[in-house]
Amino acid sequence: MLRSVWNEPPAPDPPARVWRDWALVGVLVALALLEGAVRPDMPWRTVSMIVTVGLVPTLLWRRTRPLLMLVIAFTTSSVVPLFLGGRPDSYTMVFVLVLVYALFRWGSGREVVIGVAVMLVGVRFSLAGAPLAPADAVGAFAVVFSAMALGGALRYRARARMRELDQVKLLEREQLARDLHDIVAHHVSAMAIRAQAGLATAVTRPEAATDALRVIEAEATRTLAEMRAMVRVLRKNEPAELAPGRRVSDLRQLACQGRVGPSVDVRLAGDLDDLPPPVGAAIYRIAQESITNARRHARHATRIEVLVAADDTTVRLRVSDDGDAASPRLVSAPGYGLLGMIERAGLLGGTCEAGPGPERGWTVTAVLPRAGAAT
Structure with a gap:
C-alpha cells in the first residue's frame, strides 16, 4: 500500500496560473494588513503581519510546486515561534489549508508522503512552547484532514473522468478502425474484381476494359465520398458513430453492385423504417463486410443471399453464399473484418x-436488439 502511494505520479496537466490566483493573493494580503490594524491585541502583531504577507505568494505556485510551497509555509510558521518564544496568532494564515489541499490534489505520491511528514514535524515544533488544549488540537486536526480529503477526492474524481474519456476515445478509435476496414475492403475488392474481369475479356471484348474503368471510377468516387465524410466528422470532433451514416x-x-462475380440478392422483411441509426448502420456494415468476404474468399460461388428481418424486439441479418466449403484456416483464424462485425454487434x-x-459456403448471422441498447 505504502509503495503504491509512494509511486503515484503527479496529477497531469495542472491548470496554469490565472488572474484569479493573483486576485486571491491580493485579497489575502489586504486581509492580513486589515487584521493587523483592527487587532491591536494580536501577539507579535508586526511579525505576524510580515510572516503572513510573505507567505501568501506561495499560493501562486501551489499547483506546479505543491511540496516546495508547503515546506516553505510550514517551515517558516514553525521556526518563527522558536525565536519569538510564542506563536503568532493570525487568522489569515488559514490560507495554508489551500496549500495542503493543493499537495493532495496535484502532488505526486512521494510528495504527499514527504509533505505529511513535514506537517507533523512543523506542528510538533510550533506546539513545543505553547501546546494546544485537546479540544483545539482535535479541531485543528479535523480541519487539516478535511483539506487533505477534499484534495484526494477531487484527484480521484479527475482520474476517473480521465479514464472514462480514455475509454471513450478507445471505443471511437475501434469504431473508426471498423469503418475504415469495411469501406476500404469493400470498395477496393469491388475494383479489383472488376479490373480482373476487364483484363480477362479485354482481348476478345475491348469495350469490356472501358466498362471496367467506369465501374472502378464509380467505386473510387464512392470510397472518397465516404472517407471525406469520416474526415469531416473527425475535424468537427463529433462522435465517430455518426460517420458515415448508413x-x-x-x-x-x-x-446492384453484383454485376461481376457472385450475384447478390437482398431481401428485406418486417418493419425496418424506424430503426435507430446505430442499428441500421451496424446491419449495413456487417452485411457489407460479409459480402466482401464472400466475393474474396468463396470459391466457385455464384450467389450471395442477404436477408434482413425485423420484429418488435430484434433485427436479424443472414448472409450466405453457395461457394465451396470454407478452409479450416479461415474458421480458426478470423481476420479483422470478422472481429469488427462481432464488435459492432456486441x-x-x-x-x-x-x-x-x-x-456449403459460408454463413454470417447477426441478431441485434431493435432498440439498439448498448451493454
Missing part, C-alpha cells in the same frame, strides 16, 4: 456468428 435500405445498392447488445453453412 441505413438498412442502402443494402439494395450492394445488390456494442449494441447483440451477437454475430460466422461459420460454414449447413450444406
Whole structure:
C-alpha cells in the first residue's frame, strides 16, 4: 500500500496560473494588513503581519510546486515561534489549508508522503512552547484532514473522468478502425474484381476494359465520398458513430453492385423504417463486410443471399453464399473484418456468428436488439 502511494505520479496537466490566483493573493494580503490594524491585541502583531504577507505568494505556485510551497509555509510558521518564544496568532494564515489541499490534489505520491511528514514535524515544533488544549488540537486536526480529503477526492474524481474519456476515445478509435476496414475492403475488392474481369475479356471484348474503368471510377468516387465524410466528422470532433451514416435500405445498392462475380440478392422483411441509426448502420456494415468476404474468399460461388428481418424486439441479418466449403484456416483464424462485425454487434447488445453453412459456403448471422441498447 505504502509503495503504491509512494509511486503515484503527479496529477497531469495542472491548470496554469490565472488572474484569479493573483486576485486571491491580493485579497489575502489586504486581509492580513486589515487584521493587523483592527487587532491591536494580536501577539507579535508586526511579525505576524510580515510572516503572513510573505507567505501568501506561495499560493501562486501551489499547483506546479505543491511540496516546495508547503515546506516553505510550514517551515517558516514553525521556526518563527522558536525565536519569538510564542506563536503568532493570525487568522489569515488559514490560507495554508489551500496549500495542503493543493499537495493532495496535484502532488505526486512521494510528495504527499514527504509533505505529511513535514506537517507533523512543523506542528510538533510550533506546539513545543505553547501546546494546544485537546479540544483545539482535535479541531485543528479535523480541519487539516478535511483539506487533505477534499484534495484526494477531487484527484480521484479527475482520474476517473480521465479514464472514462480514455475509454471513450478507445471505443471511437475501434469504431473508426471498423469503418475504415469495411469501406476500404469493400470498395477496393469491388475494383479489383472488376479490373480482373476487364483484363480477362479485354482481348476478345475491348469495350469490356472501358466498362471496367467506369465501374472502378464509380467505386473510387464512392470510397472518397465516404472517407471525406469520416474526415469531416473527425475535424468537427463529433462522435465517430455518426460517420458515415448508413441505413438498412442502402443494402439494395450492394445488390446492384453484383454485376461481376457472385450475384447478390437482398431481401428485406418486417418493419425496418424506424430503426435507430446505430442499428441500421451496424446491419449495413456487417452485411457489407460479409459480402466482401464472400466475393474474396468463396470459391466457385455464384450467389450471395442477404436477408434482413425485423420484429418488435430484434433485427436479424443472414448472409450466405453457395461457394465451396470454407478452409479450416479461415474458421480458426478470423481476420479483422470478422472481429469488427462481432464488435459492432456486441456494442449494441447483440451477437454475430460466422461459420460454414449447413450444406456449403459460408454463413454470417447477426441478431441485434431493435432498440439498439448498448451493454
